[in-house]
Structure formats: structure tokens, C-alpha cells
Amino acid sequence: MTRPALLWFRNDLRLADNPALMAVADRPILPVFVLDDDAAGAWKHGGAQRWWLHHALASLGADLSRRGVDLHLAQGDAAIIIPALAAAVGAEDIHVAQRFEPWGRRQDEAIATALKSTGRRLVRHRGTLLHDPHALRTGQGKPYQVYTPFSRAIFAAGEPAPPMDAPARLHPVANPPAGATLDLLPKRDWAKDFPKHWQPGEAGAAKRLAAFGTRALAAYDGARNIPAIPGTSGLSPHLRFGEISPRQVWHAAREAGATGSHTFLKEVLWRDFAYHLLFNRPEMPEAPLAEKFAAFPWQPNPKYLAAWQRGMTGYPIVDAGMRQLWATGWMHNRVRMIVASLLVKHLLQPWQDGQDWFWDTLVDGDLASNSASWQWVAGCGADAAPYFRVFNPMLQGAKFDPEGTYVTRWVPELARLPKNLIHQPWEAPPGLVRDYPPPIIDHAFGRARALAAYAAIKGETA
Structure with a gap:
């Protein structure tokens, strides 16, 4: 009789081109997903990711059921749950897609060691x-x-290699244990419009x-x-x-x-x-890769950060991006660079604060891409944009949203402005703009201050 296997889904919530699944597709399997917030710590799924994960797991569960097996959901310490499930179903091997987050690598090593002591093994596949x-x-x-x-x-x-098709039929283990229900959806439905934009799964x-x-x-x-x-x-x-x-x-x-x-x-x-x-460089989500930036003179200001988060900086292209993020869980990549530049350069707010807000509000919040991108904009990462490259939000808006279509969709307060004023509404005649703030900081002043801060860590005179 073919021995059963545990199929541990993590960051590979699909059936097609899934090497871990294909390795066990002809054996009795128990498909498992474990929500382990404690192991992930600060990098547990953010709010928008949790909304996505709820629906992605429902989709994966339905796809598995159509092929004859049920998805087992669990919440808690995976280092305890996975070995226990393997023992319960008599699985000698647990197949997973590799993880590369620092906390995930540590957990995998601990689980592999624990399984080895009981004659079982963790088999990691490249699938992500x-x-x-x-x-x-x-x-x-x-x-x-x-x-x-x-x-x-x-x-x-x-x-x-070419991708592999999903198996047409899967085989369940005998007497699979009962799973849990995961509490992932927000209590206050700030994500109510997400389904207009996304179909997870x-x-x-x-x-x-x-x-x-x-x-x-x-x-x-x-x-x-x-x-x-x-x-x-x-x-x-x-x-x-x-x-x-x-x-x-x-x-x-x-x-x-x-x-x-x-x-x-x-x-x-x-x-x-x-x-x-x-x-x-596993320290990348917390510390600058360029060591000189450890001494950068950031000026944390909760009011600046809150205005940026709410899309009320007075710079239309920035505010449009931040409001798009809140409404949809996503922001256009070009605009991500513009909003990040304003936060870390004009406003001198730590890049980690921007990274943390993106982590909580992006449906595509990804530890590697998020931290690498924020360090790129801040000028402190590997192959980063030069710190002295300070985006001009008016010019960026005029170049990439010349008709103001993007801005007026997300900042309707500016809909009455002619397009030549969309990206600098403070120049509009009185009465055309209401309930929209002036720029949170003067562009020229913010740029000069950013360059002076950079010169300080280089030991130069700005």
C-alpha cells in the first residue's frame, strides 16, 4: 500500500505547476494550511493580505474538493501542528514549497529537525x-x-521548464482529522470594495x-x-x-x-x-543594507505619516495613490515610487514606516519585494536609486497622468480643475477647490532638506 503524505500549502495556493503537489499526486494525501501568526511575528499577514487569504483558501479548498480531497485548515504553532498531523495520518514525508523569509527558514529547520527525530522528513520543492x-x-x-x-x-x-498541468484526481487519506475555521476577514468591512477589483484564487x-x-x-x-x-x-x-x-x-x-x-x-x-x-541579507526588512544609512537623521512625525496614509498631503498624484491603495488594496507601481519618495525624502519619515503601512494595506504585500522596493526608493538598499534623486510630484503627475484622469478618479475634490492645474491645485482661483489641503511641505524646501540630510551622513556640506 502506498504510504500517505502531508501536503503543506503555504505560499503556493494552486494545483497547476505545483511541484510539491505533483510529487505526491498519486498517493493518499492530507492537504494542510496552517495560520501561524506567532512564528511570523511582525511579518504575519497584514489586513489586506488576510482578506485575500480568506478567499484564496476558499478557492483552493473548492478546487481540491472537486478532485476528491478536502483542505485541512489549522491555526497555531506549525512546529507542533505539522508533526502531529503527520503522525495522525501515518505520513512519513511532508511536502512543501520553499520559503525564503528569515522567520520561515528558521521554522522550516526546526520542523525538519523535529520530524527527523521521529523518522519523518520535510521535503522542500522550488515552486515560488x-x-x-x-x-x-x-x-x-x-x-x-x-x-x-x-x-x-x-x-x-x-x-x-514548462509548467505542469493540475492533476485531474487526488486521493484522500483514510479518516482525515477535522480542521478549524480561520478568522481572517476584517471586523469592520473596510475591504468591501475589494471584490470589485479582485478575484482571489x-x-x-x-x-x-x-x-x-x-x-x-x-x-x-x-x-x-x-x-x-x-x-x-x-x-x-x-x-x-x-x-x-x-x-x-x-x-x-x-x-x-x-x-x-x-x-x-x-x-x-x-x-x-x-x-x-x-x-x-535577512536583515533587509528591518535595517538598511547600506550601512551609512544607520545614522540617517530621520525626523519621525506622526502627523506627517497620518496625512500621507490618508491621502491628504496636498500633492494630488501622491494622494490619488494612497487612496487607491486604501480602496483597492493595490497601487500602481509608478505611483508607489512617487508616494514613497515623498514620504522618505520630502518628509524625512523612516522608510520602515512606509514599508509597514504597505505591508498592512497591500493585497500583494510580499516581504522581499516590499522591503527591497522601499530600500530602493530610500537609497539605502542594494542597487538603490541615488538618494539625491528626489521625485518632483508635480512633474511626475504631469508626465504620467497628463489629463488628470487618475488623480480625479481618486481625488474627486479636484474634478473641477482644468488639467493644467490638476497637479498644482494651490494655484487655482478661489472656489474651484474645496476640502483639499495645501501641500504638506514645500517641494523645494523638502528637496533641499533631504539633500542636506544625505550630505550629513556622507560627511559633506549640502
Whole structure:
């Protein structure tokens, strides 16, 4: 008789192209998801992620049921729950997708050790990234610190293996134990509009990929920077929860053969690069990778932070992005850079505060991508934007939202303004703008102050 196995779902909530699932598809299995907030600590799922996870698990559970098995849900210490479940169903091996978050790696090692003492084993599969972070090295045998040579190395390595189809039928273990109900949805339904924008789950990911398609990829090089149009794929939350694999995305883009495919795949590779950084620099979510920034003279100000969070900074492109984030759990990538620059440079707020707000409000909140991106904007990460590059929010708005379509969608207070004033409403005649604040800080003053702060840690005179 074939021995049963435990299939531990974590960041791979899909059936197609799931190496851990394929390794046990012909055996009796108990599929399991464990919500372990204590192990994750500060990096437990944020509020928007929890909304997504609730629906993603419901979708995964339904997909599994149609194939003959039920998803077992549990909450608590996975280091206790997983070995106990393995013993209860007689599973000698537990199959999982690899994790690269520092807390997840520590937990995996502890669980692997505990299982080994009972004659069981934890089998980890590559299913969340295109390349293992510990395997890719420069010609000098060191981790990559710069994105461009990293991406070139991956392109030069050849095409990833083609994705695998989902199994048509799965086999349950005998007498599976009863699971729990997870309490993931918000008590106050601030996420009520999320379903207008998202369909969590593997089917939603497939629809999103299909809708992106050849036509969108053909226009991607230019359209990806325009927040008023759907010029990006919208796949980031599906990739974050593993409802679609990077191999599926890669091969779909290759098969489309559109002019923007290469640019799009470079964006997909940024996610791999972020995990490469996190694996080799596990302090990245908490500490600057550039050591000189440990002495940066941040000026924490709760009023500044709150105005930024609410989308009330007086800079329209920034406020539109922050309100889009609150309403949809997502923000256009170009706008993410603009809002982050205002917070850490004009306002001198610690990048960790912005990172934490994104972690709680983004449905695609991903520890590696989130922390790498915030450090990039702040100028303190690997291959970061120069700190002296301070985005001008008026020019950025005029360049990427010239008609004001994006701004007026999310900041309706400005809808009466002519487009030449949309991005600088303080210049409008009295009466055209109501209930909208003046700029929280003067752009020129904020820029000069940021440059002076940077000069201070370099030991220079601004």
C-alpha cells in the first residue's frame, strides 16, 4: 500500500505547476494550511493580505474538493501542528514549497529537525521562484547586488521548464482529522470594495493572465507607466500567494511574442531579485543594507505619516495613490515610487514606516519585494536609486497622468480643475477647490532638506 503524505500549502495556493503537489499526486494525501501568526511575528499577514487569504483558501479548498480531497485548515504553532498531523495520518514525508523569509527558514529547520527525530522528513520543492536564491552567484562566487547583471544571468541561463498541468484526481487519506475555521476577514468591512477589483484564487489568476494577453504586452513598454489605464498585469497578488507560478507567467509571456514581453519579464525577475537579496541579507526588512544609512537623521512625525496614509498631503498624484491603495488594496507601481519618495525624502519619515503601512494595506504585500522596493526608493538598499534623486510630484503627475484622469478618479475634490492645474491645485482661483489641503511641505524646501540630510551622513556640506 502506498504510504500517505502531508501536503503543506503555504505560499503556493494552486494545483497547476505545483511541484510539491505533483510529487505526491498519486498517493493518499492530507492537504494542510496552517495560520501561524506567532512564528511570523511582525511579518504575519497584514489586513489586506488576510482578506485575500480568506478567499484564496476558499478557492483552493473548492478546487481540491472537486478532485476528491478536502483542505485541512489549522491555526497555531506549525512546529507542533505539522508533526502531529503527520503522525495522525501515518505520513512519513511532508511536502512543501520553499520559503525564503528569515522567520520561515528558521521554522522550516526546526520542523525538519523535529520530524527527523521521529523518522519523518520535510521535503522542500522550488515552486515560488524561477531560481533558488542560494544557487545563483556572480563570476566571483558572490551574491548579486545589482539587478541588471542578475537579470542578464537568468536570461542567459535559458528558459525555465514548462509548467505542469493540475492533476485531474487526488486521493484522500483514510479518516482525515477535522480542521478549524480561520478568522481572517476584517471586523469592520473596510475591504468591501475589494471584490470589485479582485478575484482571489487560481481561477482568478488564470483569468487575469489571459486578460493581460498579447495586446497588453504589445503596449506594455509605455502603458505600464500610466496609472490611469490597465497597462500592467495585475498579477502581483496572485504571484504573492502562489495562485500562479512564475513559470506559468514566463511561458505565457514568451508565447505571446509581443514587443513588450521582455520588459514585462524583467519586472517578473525583480521579484526573484528581491528574494535573492532577502535570502542573502535577512536583515533587509528591518535595517538598511547600506550601512551609512544607520545614522540617517530621520525626523519621525506622526502627523506627517497620518496625512500621507490618508491621502491628504496636498500633492494630488501622491494622494490619488494612497487612496487607491486604501480602496483597492493595490497601487500602481509608478505611483508607489512617487508616494514613497515623498514620504522618505520630502518628509524625512523612516522608510520602515512606509514599508509597514504597505505591508498592512497591500493585497500583494510580499516581504522581499516590499522591503527591497522601499530600500530602493530610500537609497539605502542594494542597487538603490541615488538618494539625491528626489521625485518632483508635480512633474511626475504631469508626465504620467497628463489629463488628470487618475488623480480625479481618486481625488474627486479636484474634478473641477482644468488639467493644467490638476497637479498644482494651490494655484487655482478661489472656489474651484474645496476640502483639499495645501501641500504638506514645500517641494523645494523638502528637496533641499533631504539633500542636506544625505550630505550629513556622507560627511559633506549640502
